[in-house]
Amino acid sequence: MAYNEYSRDGLPSIHRPRTREIWKLDDAGPDALGPSQRSYCELQEQLRTQREELMRKEERIRELTSPYRSSGLPPASDPLLACPSARGDLAALQAKVDSLASKLRQRQIELDAANDSLARQREENARLLALNADMARRLDACEVTRCSAERNGHAVQALQDQYRSAQERIRELEARVRAGLQDGSGLERRHADFVNRVIYQLGVGCAEDLDGLVxxxxxxxxxxxxxxxRxxxxxxxxxxxxxxxxANRETIQRLLAEVSRNSSAAAAAGSHLLNGDQGARAEADRLRIERDDLQKQVQLLEMRVESGRKQLEATRADLQEREARLARLDCERREAAHxxxxxETQMHALLESLASMLSSAYCRVSPTEEAVKEKVRLMCREVKEHSASVAALEERVRTLTRQFEAQFETSRERDFKTRRVECDQIDLRERLRAMEGELAAADVIRDGLKADKEKFYKYMRRLAEALKMDRATADVGFDLLGEGLLARAEQLGRRVGGSGAVGGCGCCDGGGSGGGGGAGAKIRALREQLESKDLHMELLRKKVAQLEAAAGAAGTTGGSGLSSYERERAYKLQRHLEKSQEMLDDARQEIARLRGQLLECNGLRATAIEQDRELACLETTMEKLERVRQKQAKRIAALKAEAEARDRDGGDRRGQTDGMSHEIRALRRALEEARRRERQLLEFRAAIARMLGLDAASLSIPDLDIIARLERLVQAQGGGAYAAFTPAERPLGGMEPSFQSGYSSGGAGAPVRGRSPARVCPACRVARCQCRVPARHRSGSRGRSGRVGGGGGGGASRARSVSPARDNRRY
Known part of the structure; x- marks a missing residue:
C-alpha cells in the first residue's frame, strides 16, 4: 500500500503500525495496567472516536464527489449549479480533515512523549538489572570463597587422616620387611646346606664355588x-x-655230524677193507684232529661270552648305583625348589598385602614391587601438593579481593558510560521524532494534492460529459483534456453567435415553412457532430504527435522542450521519492525497534519493584557475607598457622619415611640377592638333572633321585679320588625309616630312564599348568607325583619334608 493512501481507519499508513501496537493494549484489563498504560488507553479511545468521525466524513465526501447524487438526478442536468456547492462542501470538509490531522499529530506527539517516558523507565530498569547482576556476581564470588575455605578445611582433615593411615602402613611394612629378611636368611641357610651336601657327595673341596661344582x-x-x-x-x-x-655251535654240530658220518663211513670202509691203505687212516686222523680243534674253539668262545656277560652285569650294577645317586640329587633339587x-609365595603375599593396604575404593594398586613404590611416591607427592594447594588458596583469596575491588571500579565506570549513552539515545530519539513529523507532513500534503487532482479530473470529465465529449475524454488523457474542453467551449461560443444571427434573419423574413425549420435543425445537429468529430480528430492528432515526439526524443537526443522538462521533473521526483522511501524505511525500522523495546519495558516494569525488594535483601545478605568473610579470613589465618605446623611435622615424618625407604631398599637388595642365589641353585639343579639324563623341564623330579644317581656315578668311576666313598646305603642307616623307604623307592628302585609322572594342578586339573597356584595348594600334588618311575609317592614326599638340620649324620 502506498504511503499517500488512506486505509479504512482514515489514518495514513505511516501511523498505522503504531496505532495497531497501541490497540493491542486493549486486551489487558484496566487493573493490570499502570498509570502510563491508562493514559495510553485514554489516547486510544480518543483515536477511536476521531477515526470514526473521519470515516463518517470520508463517506460524506464520497457521496458528494460521486457521479450521482443521492437525489437520483444525473450530474449533467445542472453542472454549473452543482459545482460551486460541492466545492464549498469539499473545502469545509478539507478544513475539518486538516484540523483532525493536526489533532492527530498532537496526539502522536503526546504518544511519543509517553514512549519517551517508557524508554526512560526501561533504561532505569536496565540499570537496576545490571546493578542486580553485579550484586549477584559479588554474592557468587563470596559464596565461592566460603566454599573454597570449607574445602580447604576438609582437605586438611583428609590429609591428616591419610598421614595417620600412611604411618600405620609404614609400621606394617616394617614388620613385613623383617619377616622377609628372616625368610631370606632361612633360604640362604637351605641353599648353603644343599651346596654342602652336593660337595660331600662329589668329594670336592669346600672352598670351591658353584661353578666348580657345576x-x-x-x-x-x-x-x-x-x-x-661303552x-x-x-x-x-x-x-x-x-x-x-x-653260528659256531651250528658249525661245530654240523662238523660233528659230518665227522660222525665220516667215522661211520670209515668204519664201514674198514669193515669192508680190513686191510685198507695207509692214506685212509691218515685222512681219519686228520679229521679227528680238526674235530678236536673245533671243540677247543667252541670252549674258548663260550669262555669269552661268559666274561662279556659278567662285564655287562658289572656295568649295569654301576649304572644302577649312579642312577640312585642322581635320584638323591634330584630330591635335593626338589627340596631347594620347594x-x-x-x-616367592611369601614375597608375593607380602606385596599383595601392601597393595591391599595402599589401595582404595577408587584406585586399585597391583601387587607388584613397582606399583607399591609408585603408590608410596604418589602419597608423598600428594602431601606436598596439599601443602602447596593451601598456599595457592591463600593467594587466591588475595587475588579475589583485588578482583572484587577492580570489579567495583569497573561497575562505577560502566554506570558513567551508561548515563552518557542514555543522553545520546535521548538526542537520537528527538531527531527521529522530528524526522517522523516531517515525513507525516509530507505524506499529508501528497495525499491532499492527489485528492485535489482526482477531484479536478472528475470535474473535467463531468464537464466533458456536459459538453458531449465522452468519447474524446475516453481517448485522450488528462494532459489534453483541458485543451479539448477549451476548444469545445470556443465551438459552442461560435455556435451560439451563429445561431443568434440566423434567428435574426428568420424574424425579418416573417418565419418559414415547417420543412425548412426541420432541415435547419438537422443541419445544425450534423454541423455539431462534424465539429465534435473534427475536435476529436484534432485532439487525437495532437496526442499522436506528442507521443511520437516523446518517443523520438527518448530514442535520439533524450527529448527537449516540455517533454524533456517533464521527464527531468519526473526523474527528480522519482529520486526524491526513493530517498524519502529509504528514509521512511529507516524510520520504520527504528520505530519497530523502539516499539520492541517498549514491549520489553512492559515486562520489566513489573519486575522493577520486586528487584528493589531483592536489592534490599541482597544488601543485608552482603553485610552478612562481609561478616562471614572476616570470620573466614581469621579461620584461614589459623589454618595457615596449623598448616605450617603440619608442614614441619611432615618434614620430620618425611625424614622418617626416607629412613624407612632406605631400609626397604636394603631389604629389597637382600631379597634380590636371595632370588639370584635361588635362581643359581635352580640352574645348578637343572644342569645336574640334564647331565644325569633326567627331564629338566619338570619340577617333579625328587632330589633323592639326583643324589642317588650322583652317588652311583661317583662309585662307578672308582679310582683314588673316590676310594674313600661309601655306598649310599651306609649313611642311610642312621636316618629315619620313612626317609630310607622314600630313598629306596624314589632312588635305587627307579629304572634307568624312568620319567616322573606329570604333576597335576589342583586348580585347573592340567599337567604342568601356568596358573601359579600357591605352594600350599600344590603340596599334596607334589607328594603324590614327586616320585621317579614306579616308586611310592608317600615315601618321596616324606623324604622331602625332612629338613637337613634334623639329620646331620648324612652330611
Missing part, C-alpha cells in the same frame, strides 16, 4: 655318558658274540 657334575655326566656308550658297545658286542657263538617357591 663343572664337576658336568664331568661326571660326561663320564656317565661315555660309560653308557655299555651299549659291549652290549652290541655281546650280542654279536652270541650270534657268532651260535623352599624357593615358598619364599
Amino acid at each position: 663343572n664337576k657334575v658336568g664331568e661326571l655326566v660326561k663320564e656317565n655318558v661315555a660309560m653308557k656308550g 655299555i651299549h658297545g659291549l652290549t652290541d658286542r655281546q650280542s654279536q658274540l652270541e650270534l657268532d657263538a651260535k 623352599s624357593s617357591q615358598n619364599s
Whole structure:
C-alpha cells in the first residue's frame, strides 16, 4: 500500500503500525495496567472516536464527489449549479480533515512523549538489572570463597587422616620387611646346606664355588655318558658274540655230524677193507684232529661270552648305583625348589598385602614391587601438593579481593558510560521524532494534492460529459483534456453567435415553412457532430504527435522542450521519492525497534519493584557475607598457622619415611640377592638333572633321585679320588625309616630312564599348568607325583619334608 493512501481507519499508513501496537493494549484489563498504560488507553479511545468521525466524513465526501447524487438526478442536468456547492462542501470538509490531522499529530506527539517516558523507565530498569547482576556476581564470588575455605578445611582433615593411615602402613611394612629378611636368611641357610651336601657327595673341596661344582657334575655326566656308550658297545658286542657263538655251535654240530658220518663211513670202509691203505687212516686222523680243534674253539668262545656277560652285569650294577645317586640329587633339587617357591609365595603375599593396604575404593594398586613404590611416591607427592594447594588458596583469596575491588571500579565506570549513552539515545530519539513529523507532513500534503487532482479530473470529465465529449475524454488523457474542453467551449461560443444571427434573419423574413425549420435543425445537429468529430480528430492528432515526439526524443537526443522538462521533473521526483522511501524505511525500522523495546519495558516494569525488594535483601545478605568473610579470613589465618605446623611435622615424618625407604631398599637388595642365589641353585639343579639324563623341564623330579644317581656315578668311576666313598646305603642307616623307604623307592628302585609322572594342578586339573597356584595348594600334588618311575609317592614326599638340620649324620 502506498504511503499517500488512506486505509479504512482514515489514518495514513505511516501511523498505522503504531496505532495497531497501541490497540493491542486493549486486551489487558484496566487493573493490570499502570498509570502510563491508562493514559495510553485514554489516547486510544480518543483515536477511536476521531477515526470514526473521519470515516463518517470520508463517506460524506464520497457521496458528494460521486457521479450521482443521492437525489437520483444525473450530474449533467445542472453542472454549473452543482459545482460551486460541492466545492464549498469539499473545502469545509478539507478544513475539518486538516484540523483532525493536526489533532492527530498532537496526539502522536503526546504518544511519543509517553514512549519517551517508557524508554526512560526501561533504561532505569536496565540499570537496576545490571546493578542486580553485579550484586549477584559479588554474592557468587563470596559464596565461592566460603566454599573454597570449607574445602580447604576438609582437605586438611583428609590429609591428616591419610598421614595417620600412611604411618600405620609404614609400621606394617616394617614388620613385613623383617619377616622377609628372616625368610631370606632361612633360604640362604637351605641353599648353603644343599651346596654342602652336593660337595660331600662329589668329594670336592669346600672352598670351591658353584661353578666348580657345576663343572664337576658336568664331568661326571660326561663320564656317565661315555660309560653308557661303552655299555651299549659291549652290549652290541655281546650280542654279536652270541650270534657268532651260535653260528659256531651250528658249525661245530654240523662238523660233528659230518665227522660222525665220516667215522661211520670209515668204519664201514674198514669193515669192508680190513686191510685198507695207509692214506685212509691218515685222512681219519686228520679229521679227528680238526674235530678236536673245533671243540677247543667252541670252549674258548663260550669262555669269552661268559666274561662279556659278567662285564655287562658289572656295568649295569654301576649304572644302577649312579642312577640312585642322581635320584638323591634330584630330591635335593626338589627340596631347594620347594623352599624357593615358598619364599616367592611369601614375597608375593607380602606385596599383595601392601597393595591391599595402599589401595582404595577408587584406585586399585597391583601387587607388584613397582606399583607399591609408585603408590608410596604418589602419597608423598600428594602431601606436598596439599601443602602447596593451601598456599595457592591463600593467594587466591588475595587475588579475589583485588578482583572484587577492580570489579567495583569497573561497575562505577560502566554506570558513567551508561548515563552518557542514555543522553545520546535521548538526542537520537528527538531527531527521529522530528524526522517522523516531517515525513507525516509530507505524506499529508501528497495525499491532499492527489485528492485535489482526482477531484479536478472528475470535474473535467463531468464537464466533458456536459459538453458531449465522452468519447474524446475516453481517448485522450488528462494532459489534453483541458485543451479539448477549451476548444469545445470556443465551438459552442461560435455556435451560439451563429445561431443568434440566423434567428435574426428568420424574424425579418416573417418565419418559414415547417420543412425548412426541420432541415435547419438537422443541419445544425450534423454541423455539431462534424465539429465534435473534427475536435476529436484534432485532439487525437495532437496526442499522436506528442507521443511520437516523446518517443523520438527518448530514442535520439533524450527529448527537449516540455517533454524533456517533464521527464527531468519526473526523474527528480522519482529520486526524491526513493530517498524519502529509504528514509521512511529507516524510520520504520527504528520505530519497530523502539516499539520492541517498549514491549520489553512492559515486562520489566513489573519486575522493577520486586528487584528493589531483592536489592534490599541482597544488601543485608552482603553485610552478612562481609561478616562471614572476616570470620573466614581469621579461620584461614589459623589454618595457615596449623598448616605450617603440619608442614614441619611432615618434614620430620618425611625424614622418617626416607629412613624407612632406605631400609626397604636394603631389604629389597637382600631379597634380590636371595632370588639370584635361588635362581643359581635352580640352574645348578637343572644342569645336574640334564647331565644325569633326567627331564629338566619338570619340577617333579625328587632330589633323592639326583643324589642317588650322583652317588652311583661317583662309585662307578672308582679310582683314588673316590676310594674313600661309601655306598649310599651306609649313611642311610642312621636316618629315619620313612626317609630310607622314600630313598629306596624314589632312588635305587627307579629304572634307568624312568620319567616322573606329570604333576597335576589342583586348580585347573592340567599337567604342568601356568596358573601359579600357591605352594600350599600344590603340596599334596607334589607328594603324590614327586616320585621317579614306579616308586611310592608317600615315601618321596616324606623324604622331602625332612629338613637337613634334623639329620646331620648324612652330611
